[in-house]
Amino acid sequence: MRFLTLALVAVACVAAPARSDELTGTLKKIKETGIITLGYRESSVPFSYLDDKQQPVGFALDICRKIVDAVKTELKLEKLDVKLNPVTSATRIPLLANGTVDLECGSTTNNLDRQKQVAYTNTHFLTATRLVTKKSANIKSLDDLKGKTIVSTAGTTNIKQMNELNTAKKLGMTILSGKDHAESFLMVETDRAVAFAMDDILLASLVASSKDPAAFEISKDALSPAEPYGIMLPKNDPAFKKVADEATAAFYKSDGPALFKKWFQQPIPPKGLNLNFALSPQLEKMLSSPKDSPDPAAY
Amino acid sequence: MGGFDFDVIQRSLPYLFYEGMAFTLQLTLIATLGGVALGTVLALMRLSGQGALAGFANAYTTLFRSLPLVLVIFWCYFLLPYIGAWLTGADRPIKVGAFNSTVITFTLFEAAFFAEIMRAGIQSIPRGQAAAGYALGLTYSQVMGRIVLPQAFRNMLPVLLTQTIVLFQDTSLVYVISLTDFLGAASKIAQRDGRLVEMYVFAALVYFVISFALSQLVRTLQARFAVKR
Amino acid sequence: MEDRKRRGHPMKYNWNWGVFWEASPEGTGTYGELLIAGLGWTIVTALCAWILALAIGTTVGVMRTLPSKWANILAACWVELFRNIPILVQLFVWFYVVPELLPKAWGTAIKQMPNAAFVTAVVGLGFATSARVAEQVRAGIQSLPAGQAMAASALGLTLPQAYRHVLLPRAFRVVLPPLTSEFLNLIKNTSVGLTIGLLELTARARSMQEYSAQVFEAFTAATLLYLLLNVVVVSAVRALERRVAIPGQVGT
Known part of the structure; x- marks a missing residue:
């Protein structure tokens, strides 16, 4: 590991002054490769799941695509390839940490434990x-x-x-x-x-x-307080998080209720099921004043 | 369960084969070629008589033969991007991707098994042949490339193919990282439509037919080679 | 520079080798103990499945060498069936399919056994391995000179007696090395049990990774434990080989 660190430092020393642009981390990687990879879940209905053609769809994926658009604008890219990679609850954190996926679009609870390894953009749901x-x-x-x-x-x-x-x-x-x-x-x-x-x-x-x-x-009784869901992104990458935070905040305020309606109150793929889930005042507040806190009491 | 539903199988055939089986076969083919190539190099290292090279090859094969493939699949999926960064000196983990990651996993893992087969194959060639080659002024690579390895491959073909059948069956383990190989495709349909019995029986049948047909082919080959020798 | 290093490499890994001494959230002890418990399940599952595989495999292997044509065909079918289906698929069939095909009360009883995953893994792995054991036993018996069986019958031994006292004891000594590698394979294959909820070593390493997010520490520890287990088994078999060796036999 020390060797790895040394190698990283050496590369940073050599490479850093040579680059004129100030991009770092994920944004830099996306700019260089022209590819952004979204992690999706297979059965987190309606956040992130496979439709009848086995294509990933969902509430969280729609939000991620807004972030992708914002990244594309931010980096002034003409074309940005979106790759999709399946993740499970067990693989999502290591795959985000090792750069296999850039954004995890699913139903991941935002908590302090996980923030040691990953970061979260604005909360997109609350659940117990x-x-x-x-x-x-x-x-x-x-x-x-x-x-x-x-x-x-x-x-x-x-x-x-x-x-x-x-x-x-x-x-x-x-x-x-x-x-x-x-x-x-x-x-x-x-x-x-x-x-x-x-x-x-x-x-x-x-x-x-x-x-x-x-x-x-x-069950009627909840076993926990209502905890926030967030889209995960790599830790210690403030530039990327800023793009994601601004994009989601603007999107939740303008189109949040409509997007909510699309996935929670209308027929959704694959079978045209309607979840008929009401937009509670708590969720409404979450959309109108977006935040990324892991604390259930903040909502 | 309400009777065996053939319809669910029929409806999902394109997905099962064009997506699932295509992935399985691609992975099997690439990993076999890569595994045999790397395995041959390892076998040559092992037989080179040079301490460090032989020691490395020995340690490599022992390590991979002692570990469960499932563990190696997790290892590689999570670790390869960091190794890639370390090898290229990049300042962040290299994006490897799910398919490449499994190809590398299976190539590295199966190479340990192919190496043992190739070692036996090379050892089965009488020493006199190599000696004769050197006496004719051929170099090491000429002796290996033109005399020893072609015969070793031919002699070992049935065993190499048998290992390929094992590899074909092993690819089903990518299920643990949720990739859509044939079994992954079958289980996604099974869970979505609640048709576990149908899909898993069908998956077992398909794997059986392919593996059985291939092993019969190997047997035919074996018989033919046995006559020649 | 320092700032750039930290900011510019957002996905650096936080090492923590002390994690094995931290309490696991299952409340049953530390992460280290979690892994050791997993190792225990790996060993127990492998041993139980091995006993099953030896029992069935020997029977089927013997059947393949019997004069009866039907015994031969039946045994050959058994071997081909279990050898040509991936172990993971076999486990799924045992776990998800077989209970549905039984009468409902039986199926439910099987599914609600407290150790359903363990029992299924033992049966599934045991049956799958039995096909490989059978092939080794058959090869072992067939490698013996034909005179051995003749001598046994000349001494007045019945066929079962000939197998019990002459053929099998010798055949097993011949195939001890390949059987050892089948047992080592079986130990490794227990990890496939994690797909049906068996909490063996790989599963524990994975869940340790989930809880603590220390993926490399968890998998390194599991790797070392598997290597250790391998070394122990190989040395134990060496000792066994020396004990059962027939004096004067080559290669034992």
Whole structure:
């Protein structure tokens, strides 16, 4: 590692004075390569998921495309290729850190732990952890889960919360980890797990798009405060973050409610499902005064 | 489950094959060629009789043969951009991309196995042949390139192909990083349409038919070579 | 300069080798303990699957050398079936398909076993490995001089007795080295179990990476543990080889 650092310093010393433009980090890379790579999720409906042609679409992807436009303008590029790379909850942070993706467009909770590795632009959603169960399983509270098998998605804050709850309340639950939300939901659908702990909005979408939505119920009580979702970008890259922050802030204020309507209150691909999710005052405030705080109390 | 739904398979055939299988076959082909090339170099290093080279080749093959491929896939996907930056002296991780990353992973990993096969192949050529070559004034590269390696390849062809079948099956492990190979495509459809039974049985069948056909081919080849020797 | 270095390289990695002594969020101990527990599952899964693979593999391998034509065909089908489907696909079939094909009550019972992933991994890996063991056992038996079987029957041994007392003990000594590499392969293949939720070493390294974001430390530790496991198994088999060697036999 020291060698790597030395090499980096040496390169910086040699290369730095030679360049006239002051671009750094991601912007510099995008300018040089003419390519920006967006990380997308496969089953984070309606934020970032695959449509019936297996193309990534969603609320967060639309926001990312606005950031791409802003980057293109900022760098005065005539053409900017957008590459798409699938990420999972488990791979998104390392892939962002190692430059495989430049923006992660999904449903990633913004928290201080993760800010040690990545940065976030303005929050695009607020959601709390809840449980989805089969109605037939008759789970009313956390206590009903004692000794049962539950599932959450690997690499999420939710699985971490469940592990902490499991230890704190001595519930003795077996906690499985799914690769993505579809796989986790499948565990409940096929009776491998009695409950799936996840952000309520994702659960609502999974239930709505399942074969038999009436068979499932989402717990009334939230297991966490409403936490912010943000689009991730590389850490310590203020120039890139500035472009992303300005683009998202302007976009949320002008078109936020319309975009919200498009993905949460109208039929969406692949099956023309309508989530009928109301724009709460809290979410309205988030759109009208954009911020990137990881603190749930700030919203 | 309500009966076996052939329709879901039929509807998704273009996606399964044009996207999924195309990825699987590309990866198999490139990694085989790369793996055999790198493996041959490693085998030559191992047999070179020079301490450092042989030691490196030995350490390389032992390392990769001791590690699970799944772990190596994660390693490379996360680490290659940093190695790229280090090699090129760039000031930030180099963008490698998912496909290139898997190609490099499988080439590096399978090279360890191809190296062992090529080593056996080279050792199967009587020493006298190389000695005769040197006596005729040929250089090392001429002896290897024109006498030893062509025969080693021919003798080892069935084993190399068998390893390629293993490689073909191993590519399914890119599932762990969510890429759309044949299995990835099948599982995406399976999860989207709730048709796990159909899609996984179909995937198993397709892999079986291809691997079985190839292994029969290898057997035929083996029989033919056995007669010649 | 200093400022440029820090700002200009936004994706530098923060090393922290002390992470293994930090508490993991699962509340069961440190990250180091998390990995060791994973190593434990890797070993237990590999051993259980190996016992299954040896039992089935020996039976199928013997069947391939029997005079009965049907035993031969059946055994050949078994080997081809399990050898030509990727292990990951086999695990998915065991995990997602088989319980659906059973009567509903059975399927549900299987799916709700507390260790469903472990049992599925043992069965899946055991069956898959049995095909490879069978091929080795067959090769071992066929490598013995034909006179051995004849001598056994001349001594009045029945066919089962001949296999039990003459052919198999010798065949196993012959195929001990290839069986060792099959066992090493099996240890590595347990990592495929992470796709169905088995919390073995690679899965633990991955979840440590997720929680702590120290991806290199996690994977380096896992790599070293796999290498260590490999060395231990290889040395153990060497010792076994010396113990069971028949004096005067070449190559043992």
